[in-house]
Amino acid sequence: MRKDAxxxxxxxxxxxxWQRWLAECSESFFLYARQQPRCTADAEDVLQEVxxxxxxxxxxxxxxxxxxxxxxxxxxxxLARGTQxxxxxxxxxxxxxxxxxxxxxxxxxxxxxxxxQAVGGLLEHLREVLTLRIWGGLSxxxxxxxxxxxxxxxxxxxxxxxxxxxxxLGKVLK
Amino acid sequence: MNDPLEDQLRQLRPGALPARLRAxxxxxxxxxxxxxxxWWKVAAGLAAAACVILFAWFHQTMQRTENVPILFTETxxxxxxxxxxxxxxxxxxQRAWQIIKVERxxxxxxxxxxxxxxxxTQRIRHELVPVExxxx
Numbered sequence: 548m549r550k551d552a553x554x555x556x557x558x559x560x561x562x563x564x565w566q567r568w569l570a571e572c573s574e575s576f577f578l579y580a581r582q583q584p585r586c587t588a589d590a591e592d593v594l595q596e597v598x599x600x601x602x603x604x605x606x607x608x609x610x611x612x613x614x615x616x617x618x619x620x621x622x623x624x625x626l627a628r629g630t631q632x633x634x635x636x637x638x639x640x641x642x643x644x645x646x647x648x649x650x651x652x653x654x655x656x657x658x659x660x661x662x663x664q665a666v667g668g669l670l671e672h673l674r675e676v677l678t679l680r681i682w683g684g685l686s687x688x689x690x691x692x693x694x695x696x697x698x699x700x701x702x703x704x705x706x707x708x709x710x711x712x713x714x715x716l717g718k719v720l721k
Numbered sequence: 722m723n724d725p726l727e728d729q730l731r732q733l734r735p736g737a738l739p740a741r742l743r744a745x746x747x748x749x750x751x752x753x754x755x756x757x758x759x760w761w762k763v764a765a766g767l768a769a770a771a772c773v774i775l776f777a778w779f780h781q782t783m784q785r786t787e788n789v790p791i792l793f794t795e796t797x798x799x800x801x802x803x804x805x806x807x808x809x810x811x812x813x814x815q816r817a818w819q820i821i822k823v824e825r826x827x828x829x830x831x832x833x834x835x836x837x838x839x840x841x842t843q844r845i846r847h848e849l850v851p852v853e854x855x856x857x
Binding site: 561562564565569573574575577578581587591594595598599602603606607659662663666677680681682709712713720 | 741
């Protein structure tokens with residue numbers, strides 16, 4: 548063991564850090580992105596742009612998660628303003644070919660499917676807060692900043708979403 | 722304290738990224754290279770730009786005040802185009818003058834430079850002309 552050397556600082560190559568960040572966050576980002584433009588192709592474009600943009604702005608390190616969610620939201624809204632895109636989206640408001648929000652699990656009971664369906668059936672603004680809280684891991688103040696509402700509103704939307712899920716999944720939860 | 726329902730929800734895994742998207746984001750974006758200029762290069766550039774601006778301004782100013790050589794000057798012309806009697810004044814004795822307002826236009830043509838630039842200058846003059854009245 549070297550006694551004269553200082554502390555060894557191991558610097559991971561950028562590609563490794565990038566892959567680790569994607570492994571940690573990309574699925575929740577994609578889940579959120581898919582809820583915004585309601586079209587998987589648009590969500591992919593938005594997510595790619597946001598991942599690259601936030602990464603570059605952070606100087607090649609994983610950016611703040613809340614910032615990435617906020618950027619996804621903003622980019623999706625910008626995209627929605629485009630008339631051509633809007634027309635396409637109106638024609639296919641519900642993308643039938645879209646993949647499910649949550650991964651089906653082999654061997655999982657019907658409970659899993661019912662949970663996924665119940666979350667998918669929530670109102671948009673409630674599902675948004677729930678997604679950011681549960682799968683995004685954001686705090687209520689952060690959710691408030693991302694969605695442009697107060698911390699209290701974010702908390703109450705989350706509470707209301709859980710209540711609605713309890714009502715929908717009443718029998719399953721018992 | 723965590724809501725048990727929240728814990729159950731966390732067990733749901735978000736859908737995986739589509740393969741085409743995974744391929745598009747397989748490698749991190751390249752960082753934009755920030756080019757650093759030494760201060761003396763920036764200062765030299767600014768000084769050069771200032772010199773160019775000053776030169777351009779000076780040259781333009783010089784051109785503006787430059788005199789054009791005149792080759793030919795026509796004899797000035799003068800033409801009365803209006804006259805009006807304004808009144809009569811006397812010196813208190815036997816002499817009297819009627820005052821006439823005369824308006825005339827004076828013009829002169831200059832031919833400048835070999836390019837044949839012709840300049841016509843016109844000036845309108847107003848004059849009060851006393852004309853003595855002779856009584857027969």
